[in-house]
Amino acid sequence: VKRPNYLAGLELDRASSLRSNPEKLEEAWSRPDTRVVPVFELKHPVTRREDGAVALTVLSPRDVDDFRGSRVLLGTSQGVAWFAVDLAGGEEPPGALGLREIAPLVSQSEGALLAYSFGILSWHRRHRFCGVCGSASRSTEGGHLRVCASESCGEQHFPRTDPAVIMLVEDGGRVLLGRQAAWREKVYSTLAGFVEPGESLEEAVRREVLEETGVEIEDVQYHSSQPWPFPSSLMLGFTARAKSRDIRVQLDELEDARWFTREQLRAGESVSLPSTISIARRLIEDWLKG
């Protein structure tokens, strides 16, 4: 079994049957041992332990009962319910950090817990109104469904997750990486893009590589997947083999794209690798080993 990617590996039971039981949900919220993951503006206030290590801050419902932000049932663990709460409207709590900063410092399952919390709370923030009729919608099913409050509409809206493909394209001993102008200096990463309506994953992989670099590919193989809640992506990792070599960079997407050898990537002089928590890094590291 492969090690899961960062941000996957949740250890909670998602307890979907509890979502549709309002009495049990309220009872869970009334218990002092219920655990609450606070989120503020897509940051989480970490706790620094005495030895300098970073831990998640986990609260009790009574600590956050003043907040009017979204509340979502994450699931249960050993009979204890876990919720995520959006601290919207309050002041930024001390120690608030983004998920990219926290994830490398905490355990696999803690990173997954935060990814889940950020992903579903982001969805609530962006879907307060019904797309069909424009009326306000309200959260229900423990925060896993929004329903239009207009009686004449009443449309149901489920959490949104945006599938994106990300692919390592190789040509014998070289790999095709690109960089965006906004990235840290020297960082090159695997190509990526959102899946469009009416498209298979494999078609999206071929289209994105061709659009962004002009390179044609074959042998498109699934590698692994990763939740990527910035704010709501699901990264679907692939490998592929180049059929053509010439690069023609699409400049509105990328600043540059190049072929790199293993030696160049390992030396790291002209190139830096993407974040350790990204599936891009995993794809590149698996290729470096292979």
Place this chain on the structure above:
Amino acid sequence: VKRPNYLAGLELDRASSLRSNPEKLEEAWSRPDTRVVPVFELKHPVTRREDGAVALTVLSPRDVDDFRGSRVLLGTSQGVAWFAVDLAGGEEPPGALGLREIAPLVSQSEGALLAYSFGILSWHRRHRFCGVCGSASRSTEGGHLRVCASESCGEQHFPRTDPAVIMLVEDGGRVLLGRQAAWREKVYSTLAGFVEPGESLEEAVRREVLEETGVEIEDVQYHSSQPWPFPSSLMLGFTARAKSRDIRVQLDELEDARWFTREQLRAGESVSLPSTISIARRLIEDWLKG
């Protein structure tokens, strides 16, 4: 190379650079040789040829210029632009059929063209208003983006695609299939469900099988993918091996779930297979051969 699943296999160039060029888009719409795929209430009016065969109805812009429904640039083929147009507000055209009925009767690429058209037009129908502020949004980028019309908001909204996992679980010579109460008599199919926020595909596969049937699985392997615009799913097909055998059906999701042998599926007496166009059917047929 595997045969693509039904509804994938588009032969157009999606021509994303044309989307951001309003002058070229208008010029394309003014040309009589531009091709238009009409869609009415998630049906397409097919043309019956003299020999009884079914063909898509492809119009010219002048044929649909009276309609105020959404218009989407699908792409180009040999220099000719293709659009999909929502005939909303008009009368149901003769020969209007759903995608499930049409797809088995037309070519792979025609099925893909309709899947793409239905998927993106469904998105427009369900996203007329901004989820962030409730104002009306307007279509731009050739129909591939909606922008909130409120100046104080201006949020961008991209087409929505909902990733769902669908999995064939096997135990030696038997396969785990379930049926929903609403399905045609005797139809059993592979289990499936939507990917949730903060979840990898592999985790979603394990969770859904456990939730719906109580069966634990291992060796989760990606098979293939399929656009499934009913109205906006992307099916992500997997195979897996059972670690446990006892079935405990979650009755709010399924009416029944059972283990079937190849002989039972081939005989077809107590069980019918799902639609020929579904990835579920493909997963089952590949297993029957294997």
